Amino acid sequence: MRIGSGSGKKLTLTIEKRLESPGALRFVIPSVSLLAALATGAVFLFLMGVSPFEAYSAMFRAAFGDGYGISETIVKSIPISMAAVAVMLTFTMLIYNIGAEGQIFMGAIASAAVVRYCFVDSAPAMLLMMIAAAGTAGGLWAALAGYLKARWNVNEIISTLMLNYVAIHLMDYFVYGPWRDPASLGFPMTAPFPGVARLPLLFGTRIHMGLFVAVFLALLFFVLIRHTRWGYEIRVIGENPRAAGFAGMNYVRNVILVMFISGAIAGIAGMCEVSGLQGRLQHGFSAGYGYTAIIVAWLSQLHPIAILFVSFLIGALLVGGETLQIVMRLPLSSTLILQGLILFFVLGGEIFKTYRIRFQREDA
Amino acid sequence: MRKRAVFLALAAVLVVCGAGFAFDAIPADKIKPGFVYIGPVGDGGWTFMHDKGRVEMEKAFPGVASSFVESVPEGPDSLRVMETFIRNGSKVIFATSFGYMDFVQEAAKKHPDVIFLHCSGYKQAANVGTYFGRMYQARYLSGLVAGRMTKKNVIGYVAAHPIPEVIRMINAFTLGVKKVNPKAEVRVVWLFSWFDPGKEKEATKALIDSGADLIAMHADTGAAPQAAEESGVYVIGYNNDMSKFAPTKHLTAPVWDWGMFYKHYIDQITKGTWKTGDIWWGLKEGVVGLAPYGKDVPEDVKKLIETEKTKIISGSWDVFAGPVKDQKGVVKIPQGKTATDAEMLSMNWFVEGVKGDIPK
Numbered sequence: 001m002r003i004g005s006g007s008g009k010k011l012t013l014t015i016e017k018r019l020e021s022p023g024a025l026r027f028v029i030p031s032v033s034l035l036a037a038l039a040t041g042a043v044f045l046f047l048m049g050v051s052p053f054e055a056y057s058a059m060f061r062a063a064f065g066d067g068y069g070i071s072e073t074i075v076k077s078i079p080i081s082m083a084a085v086a087v088m089l090t091f092t093m094l095i096y097n098i099g100a101e102g103q104i105f106m107g108a109i110a111s112a113a114v115v116r117y118c119f120v121d122s123a124p125a126m127l128l129m130m131i132a133a134a135g136t137a138g139g140l141w142a143a144l145a146g147y148l149k150a151r152w153n154v155n156e157i158i159s160t161l162m163l164n165y166v167a168i169h170l171m172d173y174f175v176y177g178p179w180r181d182p183a184s185l186g187f188p189m190t191a192p193f194p195g196v197a198r199l200p201l202l203f204g205t206r207i208h209m210g211l212f213v214a215v216f217l218a219l220l221f222f223v224l225i226r227h228t229r230w231g232y233e234i235r236v237i238g239e240n241p242r243a244a245g246f247a248g249m250n251y252v253r254n255v256i257l258v259m260f261i262s263g264a265i266a267g268i269a270g271m272c273e274v275s276g277l278q279g280r281l282q283h284g285f286s287a288g289y290g291y292t293a294i295i296v297a298w299l300s301q302l303h304p305i306a307i308l309f310v311s312f313l314i315g316a317l318l319v320g321g322e323t324l325q326i327v328m329r330l331p332l333s334s335t336l337i338l339q340g341l342i343l344f345f346v347l348g349g350e351i352f353k354t355y356r357i358r359f360q361r362e363d364a
Numbered sequence: 365m366r367k368r369a370v371f372l373a374l375a376a377v378l379v380v381c382g383a384g385f386a387f388d389a390i391p392a393d394k395i396k397p398g399f400v401y402i403g404p405v406g407d408g409g410w411t412f413m414h415d416k417g418r419v420e421m422e423k424a425f426p427g428v429a430s431s432f433v434e435s436v437p438e439g440p441d442s443l444r445v446m447e448t449f450i451r452n453g454s455k456v457i458f459a460t461s462f463g464y465m466d467f468v469q470e471a472a473k474k475h476p477d478v479i480f481l482h483c484s485g486y487k488q489a490a491n492v493g494t495y496f497g498r499m500y501q502a503r504y505l506s507g508l509v510a511g512r513m514t515k516k517n518v519i520g521y522v523a524a525h526p527i528p529e530v531i532r533m534i535n536a537f538t539l540g541v542k543k544v545n546p547k548a549e550v551r552v553v554w555l556f557s558w559f560d561p562g563k564e565k566e567a568t569k570a571l572i573d574s575g576a577d578l579i580a581m582h583a584d585t586g587a588a589p590q591a592a593e594e595s596g597v598y599v600i601g602y603n604n605d606m607s608k609f610a611p612t613k614h615l616t617a618p619v620w621d622w623g624m625f626y627k628h629y630i631d632q633i634t635k636g637t638w639k640t641g642d643i644w645w646g647l648k649e650g651v652v653g654l655a656p657y658g659k660d661v662p663e664d665v666k667k668l669i670e671t672e673k674t675k676i677i678s679g680s681w682d683v684f685a686g687p688v689k690d691q692k693g694v695v696k697i698p699q700g701k702t703a704t705d706a707e708m709l710s711m712n713w714f715v716e717g718v719k720g721d722i723p724k
Binding site for chain 1: 405712
C-alpha cells in the first residue's frame, strides 16, 4: 500500500512483510497494544464522566491489589488455562476444536455421575475416579468430531460447535431431571458433593488443587509438543499435511488422538471446576470458559506456558470488571467494552509481527 | 408429604436460629448498600424494577449511596461479587435472585457484621433476612382478565424455572382464569432460565402456533409481550407495565414495587431496629398490584377485579382457599381450608386446568 502526500518530495508509507521477526517484538508488540487499548479506553471512560486513572487503578487494585484479589483472579484463570491448553493442542495441527465448552460440560457430567453412582468414602480414590471419568467423557466427545473429520472430512468447526449445545442440554436434562436435589425445591442443581469428592482448597482461599493440574498440563504439553517426536509429528501435520503423509505420519490416527487428548483436558477442566469451586452440578455452570479459551490460545500464540500468564490476565479483567461497576458506578457494558478493546488491540497488534510500516521520502 | 415435613422442620430451625437481636444502627452514609442483579438493569422487567426500587430508596434517603453489579450468574461468581461489595465498604447486601441463596449463606457466615437481604429465598440467619411479595394475589387478578378475554379457551404461559415460586403463580393465575371461564386451559412452556429474550420469544411463538390466543408470562424481559404483539395476540405482562412492548395487545400485568422493601429496610437499619425475618407483603401493603388496563379490557371484568381485590385485602378470602383440585382431580386443599404460607412456599403441583408437566 502506498499513501502519497504533499508535492515535490513525496512521503510514502509502505506496509511490507518482515524478512525476519526480532525476538523482542514478542514482548514489545503486545505491551504497546495493551497501552494503546488502555489509552483508547481512557478516552471512552473520560466521555462517560469518570476519571480514567481512578477507574484503572480500581480495576488493578481489585485484581492484584491484595491476596484476595489475586486468589480470585487465579480461581478464574484455572478453567480458562486448562481449556486453552486443550484447544491449543488441536490448533497446533490446524484442527479447530471449538468444542472445549461442551467437553467441559461432559467432564462435569461424568464427575457428577461418579459421585452419584460410584461413591467411595476415600478422597484420593474418589478424585482419581472423577478425573478419569471426566477425561474419558470429554475425550470421547471430542474424538467423535475428530473421527468424523479424519474419516469423512466433516468440518470440525461445525461439528464441535454443535456438540457444545448437545452437551449443555444433556447436562440440563440431568440437573432438571433425575439428578435434581430434592432439597432444592425444584431449582436446577444436584445435591452438594460430599467432602471426599471436593478438590482440596489452598491457603484458605477458593483456589483449589486444580491450579496444580493446570500448571502441570501446561508444562507437560510444552515438553510434549516442542521436545518429542510425537510433538514434531503434529506440528508437521499442521504445517503441511501432505508432506507429513509422504513422511509416513499417520494423519487419521493423529487427528483422532489429538482430538481425544484435547477433549480429555477440557473434560478435566470441567471436573476441577465442579469439584474444586462449585461443589455441585448446576444449570449454566460454565461461564463460557471453552470460548474464552480460544482467544487465550491465540493471544498466547499457542505457547503452553504463555497460556498460563494470559489466562491470569483474562481472569484479572473479569474480576476487575466488577469493581468498575461497584466503585465507579459504571454499567456492565462499559467493562465489556474495555475488555473488548484490549482483545481487539492485542489481536490486531499481531499484524506487526509479520509486517512493518516504513516511511520513505522519495523525490518526485 | 415428606417434603412438607422437611420444609416445616427447616422453617422451625430457621426461626430458632434467626431469633436474633436487632442490629446496631448504621449511619446512612456508612450503609453503602450493594445490589446483586441477575440481569441487566435494562431488561425491562425484573431487574429493571429492582433498580427502580433502588433509585427510589436513594431518593428517600439522600445520605445513602448504593451501587449494583449487573448480570451476575447464580453461581460461585455471585459470592465474589458480594465479597467485593463488602471489601468496598458495603454493610448491606441485597441479593435479588433465588439462586444466590447458598452463596448468601456462605458470605453471611464470613461477615457476621454485614446484613444480607435475599429476595425470594427461604434460608435465613441472624444476619440474613428474606423478602418477597404475595405476587400470587395479583396473578390471580390478572387471570380474571385472561379468562374473560380468551376466545379459543387456550392460554399460553411462558414460565422460567419449575420452582415453587413460578408454579404458585401459574396456579393462582389459572384459578383466576377458571373463576370466570371454567372451559379455558392454561398451557405451560418452561424456559429453564430467568433471562433469555430469544428463548422467551420462541416459546411465545410456539404457544401461539399451538393454538393459544392469549399469552401470560413469568420471565425477566419484555420479549414475550413483543412476540405476542407481533402475532396480534393478547398478552399479560409481568414485573412492570409492559404496554410499551405490546402497545395494542397488552391487557394488564401483575407488577412489583420493590422500592417499598428497600425504603423499609434502610429505614430500619438506620434506626437500629432491623432484625432477621421473612417479609411477605401482598396487595394489602401495595407491594404487588396490577398495571393499567389495556383499552380492550371490558368494564365488567374491572368491576369483578375490584370485588376480588377487596376480599383479598380485607383478609376474608385468599387465592388458595379450598376446595382446590390438582391436575388429576384430587382435592389438594379441602373445603374450608386455605393453603398455609409453608404450603405455598413449597408448592410443587399444578391445579386443575393447567396443561403441562413439572419436571420430576
